Amino acid sequence: MYWNDRTVEGEPMFDKILIANRGEIACRVIKTCKRLGIKTVAVHSEADSMAVHKRMADEAICIGPAPTNQSYLVMENILQAVKDTGAQAVHPGYGFLSENTVFAAKLSEIGVQFIGPNSEAIRAMGDKIESKRIATAARVNMIPGHDGVVENADHCVQLANEIGYPVMVKASAGGGGKGMRIAWNDKECQEAFRLSSQEAASSFGDDRMLIEKFIDNPRHIEVQVLCDKHGNGVWLNERECSIQRRNQKVIEEAPSTFVDPVMRKKMGDQAVQLAHAVGYDSAGTVEFLVDSRKNFYFLEMNTRLQVEHPITECITGIDIVHQMIRSGKGHELLYKQSDVPVDGWSVECRVYAEDPYKNFGMPSIGRLYKYIEPSHIPKVRCDSGIQEGSQISIYYDPMICKLVTYGDSRTEALDTMVTALDSYVIKGVTHNIPLLRDIITEKKFVSGDITTKYLQTVFPDGFQGKVLSHTEWNELTVLAACIYTKEQLIARTFKNQDRIPMLRNLPLTWHLNVDVAGKDISLEVRYIKNKFEVQIGERVYNVSDTISFSNPLLDIKLDGQSRLIQLTQKLGGGRFDIRFLGTVFPVHIMDQVTAELHDLMPQTVELDLSTVVLAPMPGMLKSVAVSEGDDVSEGQEVAVLEAMKMQNSLVAAKTGKIKKVSFKTGQTVDEGDILVELE
Numbered sequence: 001m002y003w004n005d006r007t008v009e010g011e012p013m014f015d016k017i018l019i020a021n022r023g024e025i026a027c028r029v030i031k032t033c034k035r036l037g038i039k040t041v042a043v044h045s046e047a048d049s050m051a052v053h054k055r056m057a058d059e060a061i062c063i064g065p066a067p068t069n070q071s072y073l074v075m076e077n078i079l080q081a082v083k084d085t086g087a088q089a090v091h092p093g094y095g096f097l098s099e100n101t102v103f104a105a106k107l108s109e110i111g112v113q114f115i116g117p118n119s120e121a122i123r124a125m126g127d128k129i130e131s132k133r134i135a136t137a138a139r140v141n142m143i144p145g146h147d148g149v150v151e152n153a154d155h156c157v158q159l160a161n162e163i164g165y166p167v168m169v170k171a172s173a174g175g176g177g178k179g180m181r182i183a184w185n186d187k188e189c190q191e192a193f194r195l196s197s198q199e200a201a202s203s204f205g206d207d208r209m210l211i212e213k214f215i216d217n218p219r220h221i222e223v224q225v226l227c228d229k230h231g232n233g234v235w236l237n238e239r240e241c242s243i244q245r246r247n248q249k250v251i252e253e254a255p256s257t258f259v260d261p262v263m264r265k266k267m268g269d270q271a272v273q274l275a276h277a278v279g280y281d282s283a284g285t286v287e288f289l290v291d292s293r294k295n296f297y298f299l300e301m302n303t304r305l306q307v308e309h310p311i312t313e314c315i316t317g318i319d320i321v322h323q324m325i326r327s328g329k330g331h332e333l334l335y336k337q338s339d340v341p342v343d344g345w346s347v348e349c350r351v352y353a354e355d356p357y358k359n360f361g362m363p364s365i366g367r368l369y370k371y372i373e374p375s376h377i378p379k380v381r382c383d384s385g386i387q388e389g390s391q392i393s394i395y396y397d398p399m400i401c402k403l404v405t406y407g408d409s410r411t412e413a414l415d416t417m418v419t420a421l422d423s424y425v426i427k428g429v430t431h432n433i434p435l436l437r438d439i440i441t442e443k444k445f446v447s448g449d450i451t452t453k454y455l456q457t458v459f460p461d462g463f464q465g466k467v468l469s470h471t472e473w474n475e476l477t478v479l480a481a482c483i484y485t486k487e488q489l490i491a492r493t494f495k496n497q498d499r500i501p502m503l504r505n506l507p508l509t510w511h512l513n514v515d516v517a518g519k520d521i522s523l524e525v526r527y528i529k530n531k532f533e534v535q536i537g538e539r540v541y542n543v544s545d546t547i548s549f550s551n552p553l554l555d556i557k558l559d560g561q562s563r564l565i566q567l568t569q570k571l572g573g574g575r576f577d578i579r580f581l582g583t584v585f586p587v588h589i590m591d592q593v594t595a596e597l598h599d600l601m602p603q604t605v606e607l608d609l610s611t612v613v614l615a616p617m618p619g620m621l622k623s624v625a626v627s628e629g630d631d632v633s634e635g636q637e638v639a640v641l642e643a644m645k646m647q648n649s650l651v652a653a654k655t656g657k658i659k660k661v662s663f664k665t666g667q668t669v670d671e672g673d674i675l676v677e678l679e
Contacts, residue, residue, distance in 0.1 A: 145212025
């Protein structure tokens with residue numbers, strides 16, 4: 001995994017480290033500890049009693065019920081686990097208590113090392129208002145804005161008008177896209193303050209807000225820094241993080257196509273200047289917004305390990321977790337700036353359990369009844385904390401895996417990513433692989449022409465799935481016909497099938513009607529010497545019979561070229577779903593007689609959903625703003641739903657009177673539940 005990571009033989013190290021986190025990042029830290037011979041302690045909630053990170057560690061302690069505010073955020077329980085296990089240090093991962101100064105201070109009081117920066121650096125950089133003041137003094141480029149706390153919604157509107165729209169309203173504490181909203185007018189500004197402050201209070205226990213100028217169409221580029229307790233610091237190059245939805249990163253890469261060596265040095269030097277200004281002594285990330293002219297502005301500093309740190313490890317060969325542990329132990333850095341390479345290219349896709357067709361990603365919950373990672377592919381790294389049988393729950397972030405590829409060039413890394421995404425088998429939850437694969441192969445992304453508005457620009461009407469060309473549509477139709485025909489051939493070999501005329505007299509030529517996502521194509525299939533010949537019009541396709549249903553992943557040769565597809569669901573009666581080029585397409589195959597009868601069937605009438613407000617995802621109702629008998633206007637907020645700690649405002653689709661309110665504030669709802677009905 002790491003090519004050039006430096007170690008010192010016999011160097012004093014911690015004997016036992018407790019990881020105050022869960023999921024993939026806990027597993028990631030445990031892997032490095034195992035490599036270094038350090039014993040590990042996992043903490044887990046009751047819901048995570050069968051979690052991978054718990055079983056990977058040498059010891060495990062339950063710290064409370066499923067909700068994070070009763071387990072992973074309860075520092076007293078974690079501190080007790082530290083005392084009970086005799087852990088000498090704690091690695092907090094990211095999120096939860098990773099940037100909590102009180103937690104770091106309490107560890108220090110009991111003589112336990114917090115593997116991260118000192119509490120003063122966390123406090124200074126965790127407060128976005130103070131961090132801006134320090135960055136200004138350190139001569140780091142700054143975004144125009146208000147140097148202080150926003151008092152209330154009216155004050156927010158006043159400041160927005162002074163700065164000039166658009167503005168970014170965001171939480172002073174925290175990060176990860178939570179408590180952040182863009183406002184383009186006074187109404188949006190008031191709503192942004194209200195929802196973001198509620199979100200910040202829920203996620204970070206701190207509802208202070210700040211406001212600054214929103215730089216339209218910027219890039220989001222960050223610099224990884226690594227410092228020790230002896231005043232040494234280096235920057236480990238940059239990461240491009242512009243592909244985002246709702247201010248949360250989706251795809252990252254290192255290095256950036258936009259950054260040249262001169263710009264890289266300027267950004268890196270400023271990042272280290274800021275780190276030195278606060279006495280930083282661990283791994284951290286300085287984030288910048290970059291405009292089209294390569295002007296960069298300080299956004300924030302994350303005083304922890306970043307989600308996307310693997311891509312930096314891939315192009316530098318440095319195990320960042322190892323270096324954090326060394327710094328925590330008090331050792332000096334083993335690297336000078338001249339020792340840090342840019343070796344090749346790396347890309348990370350965040351694979352989430354969410355529906356990309358709903359606002360680029362609404363959370364999905366469920367149990368993974370089939371799960372196969374593409375880790376068998378060369379130059380692929382899978383950082384995950386789940387396995388087949390794991391539960392994706394409402395209580396935690398819906399990330400399944402950080403899928404990372406690397407290569408000598410960007411083209412190689414992207415090509416490997418396409419193969420990895422096509423080879424990834426996930427069943428039991430909806431996932432965002434269709435969106436990820438579409439982005440990776442989209443021409444603007446491939447050319448490096450991206451900004452933080454990429455998704456809205458490329459998919460102005462939301463993500464609709466892969467748009468197939470005429471050639472691709474025919475190829476999918478051919479592959480579907482061959483899968484159907486192979487099923488018929490297998491059925492023909494079963495015993496006691498002579499009573500079924502269709503199977504007894506099965507020909508070696510089939511005339512089929514193939515409906516792919518509502519588009520009909522008539523074709524002919526011939527089976528000759530373990531090969532399919534499929535004719536559409538005058539065109540004949542040759543497909544090798546390598547089809548086996550023992551694995552949902554099918555590698556089929558079409559005209560000598562490999563086509564990697566997945567049979568995601570078999571519904572019977574010639575109906576099944578195929579994942580092709582990332583997107584799942586429903587397929588219905590019929591012989592000619594069945595097709596003629598099918599045309600006589602009555603059409604399904606679509607329901608009118610304008611009179612109801614449905615839960616777009618599983619979650620908890622933070623508020624219900626209406627009662628039975630109330631009059632509401634189109635677009636009026638009727639409820640706020642919280643899922644994975646994100647606040648979602650739900651509005652009426654039309655003007656009318658409330659007929660029924662089915663749930664109360666504080667109740668948990670499932671996706672598709674009817675929350676409110678209108679007359």
